[in-house]
Amino acid sequence: MPHRRRDQRGSAVVDFVLVLVVLVPIFLGILQVALVLLVRNTLASAASEGARYAATLDREPADGVARTRSQIDGAISGRFARDIEAHPATVAGAPGVEVVVHATVPALGIGGPGVSLTVTGHAVEEQRP
Secondary structure, X not given: OOOOOOOOOOHHXXXXXXXHHHHHHHHHHHHHHHHHHHHHHHHHHHHHHHHHHHOOOOOOHHHXXXXXXXXXXXXXXXXXXXXXXXXXXXXXXXXXXXXXXXXXXXXXXXXXXXXXXXXXXXXXXXXXX
């Protein structure tokens, strides 16, 4: 009796779908982590720059907020620069300025639930000689 070969048409499609079910969520998760890290690092850098600017002579904390907002708007998007505050603080025992940025990074940058971030920047105030 001859041995009949089983028909395997369509099995490549099934294999492809099974692999995609695993790989697509992993790829999207990596993209989300990369986006959150990019935004967090940019916000931290802008907050530090704003704090340094506000800590220079003849500057106010409001100047630091404006500088931080400008840095964020130029680097990523103004939507991450909505909640920024600056106030006097003690930095390593010396008078200084602290800039705090609160932002939410939406899922894959397109909307929906997001990751909340809070970053701070500190700088010691310049003193007149």
